[in-house]
Amino acid sequence: MSLDDLYQEIILDHYRSPRNRSADLDPHDVHVHHSNPLCGDELDVRLRVDRSDPTAPTVDALAFDGDGCAISMASASAMSEAVVGRKLSDAEDLTEAFRLMMHGEGVKREDDLLDGVAFQGIAKFPVRVKCALLGWMAFKDAVTTYAAGRDEHRVTND
Amino acid sequence: MFDATTIRKDFPVLQRQVHGRPLVYLDSAATSQKPQAVLDAITRFYEERNANVHRGVHALAEEATEAYESARTRVARFVGADPRGVVFTRNATEAFNIVAYSWARTRLGPGDIVLSTQMEHHANIVPWQLVQPEAGFELRYVPVTPDGRLDIDGLERILATGRVKLFTCTAMSNVVGTINPVADLAGRVRAANRDCVVVVDGAQSVPHLPTDVLALGADFLCFSGHKMLGPTGIGALVGKPELLDAMPPFLGGGEMISNVTLEGTTFNEIPYKFEAGTPAIAEAVGLGAAVDYLDALGMDAVRAHEVALLEVALPALLAIDGVTVHGPRDPHERGAAVSFSVAGLHPHDIGTIMDREGVAVRAGHHCAKPLVRLLGSAATTRASFYVYNTVDEVAALVDAIEVTKRFFNG
Incomplete structure (x- = not known):
């Protein structure tokens, strides 16, 4: 396994030019803060939900911000592109597809993951898998928090 | 003449390559590499003298006991201590736990203050926190200044309460490298309270500085063997014999007793009272060999070598655009563990790329x-140097940082 598996050009591109990275999202419906004290990663995800179809709420907009390694920040960026515009239930399913991919259990919904597919090689670096998952897990938590009728959730992982 | 290039040849692991490049090992503050003399001492012990200590009447048992106790004597001499006050532990962490459980827990109570510092390794924070609820003492910390030194005014304010009964600090920070003026600090705490017990974390200082436990003013000194060329699994609590004598044992079992009945037990004399069960005999022998190796180099020469490396490394790191070095800038005020940050880059990414360049640092x-x-x-990110590191390796460190910056910043 080589360094190129860990830091592919697509990943470096998201790291150097992050998409949807912003300290705020105005307005937003839910804000989650996830931290990993072991590596010191901090991540904020803000989510705005489009409720024009009450039966199928949709990710209207998402902003992330944080402090962490290249993998964690690039993965949050790639996640943001993949989930915006999707129904919440569909985006949750996509999150599960990403999680399974990172645990080496095959690639589902390859086209929908967009640049998220580039993180597949990180499954070979067990200590960095949690870095790649940070953004996706924060997004999943944002959806769960929203569904529970709350607008704020802080989580400490390790 | 101290020559790191020659010294390196004594360390087998330093001859290997990592990712196709010569290993540049800059993580000695985490654990040091081991010279052939230490590896041989451990192997020879098992091949020629292996037996349990302090019990058998046969020849091997006598030789094993002699080897184990000889290691104790040499470790004691290395830090200027009475061998009766040298308790072999697994590591510095266990040494702190003995003082916390057997001294602080039984001697201190409500109204008393245990004073640690904000500069400490978790090993000098968590044991006090563990016994604090039961003992009921107050646990406070000397603040640290932005340049990584203990805030003496802050120390004096806490000492002015007159309630500090135990003061503990590191002699050399494992993060910012700061060498603390331990003897001066011990004088200050005893001026405020004559009976205050002083505990010193020597995990970083004992491997890198000449050490005299009496000159430090320490009642207890804790350190690990594996950071000073010795094996893992062996360390020491060095304590004043009269203090150790008055303390209850920490662990119970064999070796630490003088008589056992089903009704009760009388304890062995120090230091054996604190060495329950079969100790790490081969590891102690290995530590003895490590001490011999360092003695042969001379600790003054070891320190001078590291100052010389720092005189090259600190300006070289500071000259890199975006690099911040934490802690004192004067090599004479600090040890050879150098923590730094690179603007915009995460230490785990830095560590990963540097590893591919053959440079092992801690993140x-x-x-x-x-x-x-x-x-x-x-x-x-922390680069830490020791006896086997060279000026060329400082250059390799600087090059690897530049490679890392180019990799991520494009």
Whole structure:
């Protein structure tokens, strides 16, 4: 396994030019803060939900911000592109597809993951898998928090 | 004449390559590499003299006991201590736990203050926190200044309460490298309270500085063998014999007793009272060999070598655009563990890329989260030097940082 598996050009591109990275999202419906004290990663995800179809709420907009390694920040960026515009239930399913991919259990919904597919090689670096998952897990938590009728959730992982 | 290039040849692992490049090992503050003399001493012990200590009447048992106790004597001499006050432990962490459980827990109570510092390794924070609820003492910390030194005014304010009964600090920070003026600090705490017990974390200082436990003014000194060319699994609590004598045992079992009945037990004399069960005999022998190796180099020469490396490394690191070095800038005020940050780059990414260049550094919070947080970051990258590191390796470190910057910044 080589360094190129860990830091592919697509990943470096998201790291150097992050998409949807912003300290705020105005307005937003839910804000989650996830931290990993072991590596010191901090991540904020803000989510705005489009409720024009009450039966199928949709990710209207998402902003992330944080402090962490290249993998964690690039993965949050790639996640943001993949989930915006999707129904919440569909985006949750996509999150599960990403999680399974990172645990080496095959690639589902390859086209929908967009640049998220580039993180597949990180499954070979067990200590960095949690870095790649940070953004996706924060997004999943944002959806769960929203569904529970709350607008704020802080989580400490390790 | 101290020559790191020659010394390196004594360390088998330093001859290997990593990712196709010569290993540049700059993580000795985490654990040092071991010279052939230490590896041979351990192997020879098992091949020629292996037996349990202090019990058997046969020849091997006598030789094993002699080897184990000889190691104790040499470790004692290395730090200027009475061998009766040298308790072999697994590591510095266990040494702190003995003082916390057997001294602080039984001697201190409500109204008393245990004073640690914000500069400490978790090993000098968590044991006090563990016994604090039962003992009921107050646990406070000497603040650290932005340049990584203990705040003496802050210390004096806490001492002015007159309630500090135990003071503990590191002699050399494992993160910012600061060498603390331990003898001066011990004088201050005893001026405020004559009976205050002084505990010193020597995990970083004993491997790198000439050490005299009496000159430090320490009642207890804790250190690990594996950071001073010895094996893992062996360390020492060096204590004043009269203090150790008056303390209850920490662990119970064989070796630490003088008589056992089903009704009760009388305990062995020090230091055996604190060495329950079969000790790490071969590891102690290995530590004895490590001490011999360091003695042969001379600790003054070891220190001078590291100052010389720092005189090259500190300016070279500071000259790199975007690099911040934490802690004192004067090589004479600090040890050879150098933490730094690179603007915009995360230590784990730096560590990963540098590893591919063959350079082994530590990335993270270095088991001193409160201090690293004070530095304004969640993690740092740390390069730490020892007897076998060369000026060429300082250059390799600088090159690897430049490679890392180019990799991520494009």
